[in-house]
Amino acid sequence: MKTNGTPALIFHALFVAFILAPLIVICLVAFTDKGYMSLPTDGLSLRWFRAILENQDFIDAFWVSLYIALGSATIALVVSVPVALAVVRYSFPGREGLTAFFLSPLMIPHVVLGVSFLRFFTEIGFTGTMIGLVLTHVIIVMPYALRLVLASTAGLDRDAEKAASSLGATGWTVFHRITVPLILPGVAGGWVLAFITSFDELTMTVFVASPSTTTLPVRMYHHIAQTVDPLIASISAVLIFVTLLLMIVLDRIYGLDKILIGKG
Amino acid sequence: MSFLHLQGLVKKYGDFTAVEKMDISVEKGEFLSLLGPSGCGKTTTLQMIAGFTVPTEGRIIIDGKDVTELKPNHRGLGIVFQSYALFPHMTVAENVIFGLEMRKVPKKEARQRVAEVLELVHLEQFSQRFPKELSGGQRQRVALARALVIKPNVLLLDEPLSNLDAKLREDMQIELREIQRTLATTTILVTHDQSEALAMSDRIAVMDKGRLVQIDDPLNAYEFPQSTFVSNFLGKTNNLEGTLVGRSDGRMQVRVGDGVLDVRDTGPSVDGPVHLSIRPEKLHFADISKARITARIQTRVFLGNHFMFHLDTPVGRLLLTMENSGDAVKGENEEVGLTWNPGEIRIVQGDR
Amino acid sequence: MAGGKLKGVLPPYLLSAPALVLYIALLGTPMIMTFVLSFHAFDFNKGILPGFGFSNYWEVLSDSYFHEIFLRTFGLALIVTVICVVIGAPEAYVLSRMKNPWRSIFLVVILGPLLISVIVRTLGWALLIGSNGVVSKTLQSMGLIEEGFQLMFTFSGMVIALVHVLVPFMVISVWAALQKLDPAVEHAGMSLGASQFTVLRRIVFPQVMPGILSGSMIVFALTASAFATPAIIGGRRLKVVATTAYDEFLNTLNWPLGATIAVLLLIANVLIIFSYNRLIERKYAQVFG
Ligand SMILES: Nc1ncnc2c1ncn2[C@@H]1O[C@H](COP(=O)(O)OP(=O)(O)OP(=O)(O)O)[C@@H](O)[C@H]1O
Ligand SMILES: [Mg+2]
Numbered sequence: 074m075k076t077n078g079t080p081a082l083i084f085h086a087l088f089v090a091f092i093l094a095p096l097i098v099i100c101l102v103a104f105t106d107k108g109y110m111s112l113p114t115d116g117l118s119l120r121w122f123r124a125i126l127e128n129q130d131f132i133d134a135f136w137v138s139l140y141i142a143l144g145s146a147t148i149a150l151v152v153s154v155p156v157a158l159a160v161v162r163y164s165f166p167g168r169e170g171l172t173a174f175f176l177s178p179l180m181i182p183h184v185v186l187g188v189s190f191l192r193f194f195t196e197i198g199f200t201g202t203m204i205g206l207v208l209t210h211v212i213i214v215m216p217y218a219l220r221l222v223l224a225s226t227a228g229l230d231r232d233a234e235k236a237a238s239s240l241g242a243t244g245w246t247v248f249h250r251i252t253v254p255l256i257l258p259g260v261a262g263g264w265v266l267a268f269i270t271s272f273d274e275l276t277m278t279v280f281v282a283s284p285s286t287t288t289l290p291v292r293m294y295h296h297i298a299q300t301v302d303p304l305i306a307s308i309s310a311v312l313i314f315v316t317l318l319l320m321i322v323l324d325r326i327y328g329l330d331k332i333l334i335g336k337g
Numbered sequence: 338m339s340f341l342h343l344q345g346l347v348k349k350y351g352d353f354t355a356v357e358k359m360d361i362s363v364e365k366g367e368f369l370s371l372l373g374p375s376g377c378g379k380t381t382t383l384q385m386i387a388g389f390t391v392p393t394e395g396r397i398i399i400d401g402k403d404v405t406e407l408k409p410n411h412r413g414l415g416i417v418f419q420s421y422a423l424f425p426h427m428t429v430a431e432n433v434i435f436g437l438e439m440r441k442v443p444k445k446e447a448r449q450r451v452a453e454v455l456e457l458v459h460l461e462q463f464s465q466r467f468p469k470e471l472s473g474g475q476r477q478r479v480a481l482a483r484a485l486v487i488k489p490n491v492l493l494l495d496e497p498l499s500n501l502d503a504k505l506r507e508d509m510q511i512e513l514r515e516i517q518r519t520l521a522t523t524t525i526l527v528t529h530d531q532s533e534a535l536a537m538s539d540r541i542a543v544m545d546k547g548r549l550v551q552i553d554d555p556l557n558a559y560e561f562p563q564s565t566f567v568s569n570f571l572g573k574t575n576n577l578e579g580t581l582v583g584r585s586d587g588r589m590q591v592r593v594g595d596g597v598l599d600v601r602d603t604g605p606s607v608d609g610p611v612h613l614s615i616r617p618e619k620l621h622f623a624d625i626s627k628a629r630i631t632a633r634i635q636t637r638v639f640l641g642n643h644f645m646f647h648l649d650t651p652v653g654r655l656l657l658t659m660e661n662s663g664d665a666v667k668g669e670n671e672e673v674g675l676t677w678n679p680g681e682i683r684i685v686q687g688d689r
Numbered sequence: 690m691a692g693g694k695l696k697g698v699l700p701p702y703l704l705s706a707p708a709l710v711l712y713i714a715l716l717g718t719p720m721i722m723t724f725v726l727s728f729h730a731f732d733f734n735k736g737i738l739p740g741f742g743f744s745n746y747w748e749v750l751s752d753s754y755f756h757e758i759f760l761r762t763f764g765l766a767l768i769v770t771v772i773c774v775v776i777g778a779p780e781a782y783v784l785s786r787m788k789n790p791w792r793s794i795f796l797v798v799i800l801g802p803l804l805i806s807v808i809v810r811t812l813g814w815a816l817l818i819g820s821n822g823v824v825s826k827t828l829q830s831m832g833l834i835e836e837g838f839q840l841m842f843t844f845s846g847m848v849i850a851l852v853h854v855l856v857p858f859m860v861i862s863v864w865a866a867l868q869k870l871d872p873a874v875e876h877a878g879m880s881l882g883a884s885q886f887t888v889l890r891r892i893v894f895p896q897v898m899p900g901i902l903s904g905s906m907i908v909f910a911l912t913a914s915a916f917a918t919p920a921i922i923g924g925r926r927l928k929v930v931a932t933t934a935y936d937e938f939l940n941t942l943n944w945p946l947g948a949t950i951a952v953l954l955l956i957a958n959v960l961i962i963f964s965y966n967r968l969i970e971r972k973y974a975q976v977f978g
Pocket of ligand 1: 353374378
C-alpha cells in the first residue's frame with residue numbers, strides 16, 4: 074500500500090497552513106473589539122458584524138451582486154444547454170470551432186474584457202446599467218457553465234433515451250422525462266459555479282460598474298484601496314462562511330471535486 | 338406469411354458496408370439469434386429493426402406493415418440493451434411503468450401489469466429500488482420486464498447477458514427462454530456467444546463481415562455447417578483441405594496430406610480444393626489394426642467432464658475430444674488408431 | 690454501442706443560435722471596438738482623435754516606463770509559476786497517496802479557496818504581511834527583521850499572495866494527471882528494482898509532465914493578467930500590466946493607450962496559451978493521446 078513518509082506529511086502540513094492562514098486571520102480579525110486591525114486578544118466581539126448591517130453601501134452592493142449573479146448564471150445555463158446538446162449530439166462543420174469560440178472568454182484576461190465592455194457600453198450609451206452588467210457577466214461565466222453541462226451531456230447514457238423512445242415516448246417526452254433529469258446534476262452544478270464566479274468577479278466589473286450598480290467585490294476593492302479596517306474583515310468572514318455553505322450544497326448535488334476540476 | 342421480414346437490408350457508412358443484403362423472415366413466436374464475431378453488423382441490424390439506424394436500402398416489414406420509415410416510438414418493439422439502459426433516476430416500478438404511461442394505459446391496469454411482469458422476472462420485492470441498488474442480474478431482469486410489459490410484437494435483445502458472470506448467464510439463458518416460450522413473443526437475440534445461441538434459439542442466423550452466411554436451426558447449423566467459417570464459429574472443429582482424387586457411388590475420395598479420406602458425396606460439383614470439416618467428438622480411438630488412420634498423441638488436456646487431445650496424423654493435426662467416462666485414458670506420445678463414421682465428414686465451402 | 694452522431698447542419702446551429710447572438714454582440718463587437726480604439730491617437734485636451742496610426746503601440750514599445758511594467762509582470766508570472774510548480778506538484782502527489790477520507794477533505798481544503806473571492810484572499814495576505822500583520826510582528830519579535838519592515842507593497846509580497854491565489858490550479862492539473870496514472874506502474878517499477886526516488890523521477894514525473902505543463906500555463910496566464918492582488922498588495926508604485934490599463938482608463942482617461950496595453954496583454958496571453966498547447970500536443974500526443 075502506498076503511504077506518505079514523514080517528510081511528505083510535514084510538507085503537506087506546511088502547505089495546508091499556507092493555504093488556510095489568510096482565511097483564518099480574516100476570521101479572527103473580524104471578531105476584534107478594537108477599532109483597528111488586531112487579533113481578538115481580549116475576547117471576541119460581534120461589533121464589526123453589527124457594523125455591516127449599518128453600512129447601507131455594502132448592503133446595496135450585496136444585493137446588486139446577488140441579482141447579477143442570479144441573472145447571469147441563469148441566462149448562461151439556459152443558452153448553454155442547447156449548445157451542449159448541439160455539440161455532443163451532432164457532427165457538423167464548424168463544431169470544434171464553435172466549441173472553442175464559446176470557451177474562448179477563458180483565454181481573455183478580465184482586464185481586457187473590462188476595457189472592451191466599457192468602450193462598447195460608452196459607444197452605445199448603455200453605461201452602468203444592470204442589464205448591461207448581467208450580460209457582461211454571462212460572457213464571463215458561460216464557459217464554466219458550458220464545460221460542466223458538456224461533461225454531463227457527454228456522459229449521458231444514450232441507450233436510456235433510445236429505450237424510452239422504443240417504449241413509445243415522443244422526442245419531447247424523452248427530453249423532459251429522461252434527458253433533463255439525467256443532466257440536471259451537471260446543469261445545477263454549472264449554475265452554482267457560474268453563480269459563484271459571477272458573484273466574485275472584480276476585475277472586469279470594476280470597469281463597467283456605475284455608483285448605482287456597484288457590486289460587492291468592487292465596493293470592497295474601493296474600500297480597501299482607501300482603508301483596511303475590521304469592517305472589511307467581517308464582511309470577508311461572512312463571505313468565507315457563505316462560500317463554505319455553498320460548497321457543502323455543491324458537494325451534495327454534484328460532487329465538489331468535479332466542480333473544482335471544472336474550474337481549473 | 339411470416340411475421341417479420343427483412344428484405345434486402347443494407348447499411349453503409351460512407352464506403353464501408355456494415356450490413357449487406359440481409360434477407361431474413363421470422364415466424365410469429367419464433368426465437369431467432371443473430372450470431373457472429375465482433376463488428377460483423379449484428380447491432381447495426383438490430384438498430385435498423387428498432388428504428389434507431391436508418392437503412393441505406395431495403396425494407397422492414399412487421400406483421401404485414403412496412404415500418405421502414407416509422408419512428409422508433411411508433412414501432413411497438415421491446416428492446417433490451419447490452420448496457421440495460423435503465424433510467425437511473427427512476428425506481429424499478431417507474432422504469433417498468435414508463436412504457437405503459439406512454440401508451441396512456443389507465444393507472445390501475447398499468448399497476449396491475451407492472452406487478453405481473455415483475456413477478457414473471459422474480460423482482461416483486463424490488464419494485465421500489467433504484468437501478469444502482471440492484472445487482473447485474475437484477476438490472477438485467479428489470480430491463481427485460483420494462484421491454485415485456487408493453488406486450489411488444491417483437492422483442493429485441495442486444496447481448497443482454499454479456500455483462501453477467503458465467504454461472505448467472507446460464508441461469509438467465511434458461512429463464513429467458515422459458516419466459517419467451519410462455520409469452521410466445523417473437524424474439525431476436527444478438528450474441529457473439531455460440532453456446533448461448535445454440536441453447537436458446539429456434540433458429541440461428543450466422544453473420545460474417547456484414548453478410549448473412551447461414552440460417553438454420555441449431556442442430557442443423559452445428560451438424561451441417563455450410564462453410565469453414567460457420568463450422569469454426571459454432572463449436573470446435575477440424576478443418577481439412579484436400580483435392581478430389583476419385584468419385585463414385587455417392588462417395589468421394591479426397592487426398593489430404595499423406596492420407597486419402599472417404600467422404601459421402603453431398604452433390605455439388607467440385608473444382609479446386611475440397612474443404613472438409615469433422616467435429617472433434619466424432620473422432621474415436623480404435624485399435625490400430627481396425628483404424629482408418631494412425632496418429633500420435635501430442636498433448637492431452639483434461640477439462641473436467643472431457644479430455645481434449647491434439648493428434649499428429651498423416652492428414653495433419655487433428656483435435657479429438659473424449660468423454661471422461663472414468664476408464665483408462667491414453668497418454669501423451671502414445672501411438673493410437675483413429676476411426677470415425679465417414680458420414681460425419683462434411684464438405685463445406687472455403688472462406689471467401 | 691455504435692455511438693454515431695446525428696448529421697445535419699441546421700439543427701445544431703439553431704440550438705447554438707442564442708449563445709452565438711450573445712457572443713457576437715457582447716464579445717465580438719466590444720473586442721473589435723477595442724482593437725480599433727488602440728489605433729486612435731489621443732490628446733489630453735481634445736480626447737480621442739479620429740486618425741489611425743501606430744503611435745500608441747510605438748509609445749508602449751519604446752518607453753522604458755512601459756518596458757519596466759511589462760518586464761515586472763512577466764517576471765512576476767515566471768516566479769509565481771515556478772513556485773507553484775515546486776510546491777503544487779509535490780502537494781498533488783502527496784494528496785494522491787492519501788487515503789480517504791483525508792484525501793477528499795484536503796482536496797476540498799486546498800481547492801475550495803478557488804471559490805472564495807480573490808479580494809477576500811488578498812485581504813487575508815494584506816492582514817498577514819502588512820506593517821501590523823501577524824507575520825511581520827512575529828518576525829520582528831524574533832529579531833529577524835527591523836521594526837516597521839513589511840512585505841506589503843513589495844514584489845515578494847505580491848509573489849506570496851499570487852502563489853496562494855493560483856497554486857490550487859496547479860494542484861488541480863497535476864491531480865488530474867495523477868488520476869490517469871495506472872496505480873500498478875509504480876509497483877511495477879519497484880518490482881523491477883527501482884528505488885522510491887527513481888520511480889518518482891523516471892516513472893511518475895514523466896507521466897504527470899503534461900499536467901504540470903498545463904497547470905503552469907494556467908498559472909502563468911492568470912498571473913500575467915492578475916489585477917486585484919497586484920493592485921492591493923503592490924499598490925500604486927508596483928504597477929503591472931493590468932493595473933496600468935486600469936489607470937489609463939479610469940485615472941488618466943487615455944483610453945486609446947489603455948486599449949493598446951489591453952490588446953498587447955491579450956496577444957501575449959493568447960501566444961503563451963497557444964505555444965504551451967503546441968508544446969504539450971507535440972511532446973505528449975503520441976504517448977498520451
Ligand atoms: N455510426 C457508425 N459509423 C461508422 N461505422 C459504424 C457505425 N456504427 C457501426 N459501424 C461499423 O459497422 C460495423 C458493424 O458494427 P456493429 O455494431 O453492428 O457490430 P456488432 O456485430 O454488433 O459487433 P459487437 O459484437 O462488437 O457488438 C463495425 O465495423 C462498426 O465499426
Ligand atoms: Mg454489438
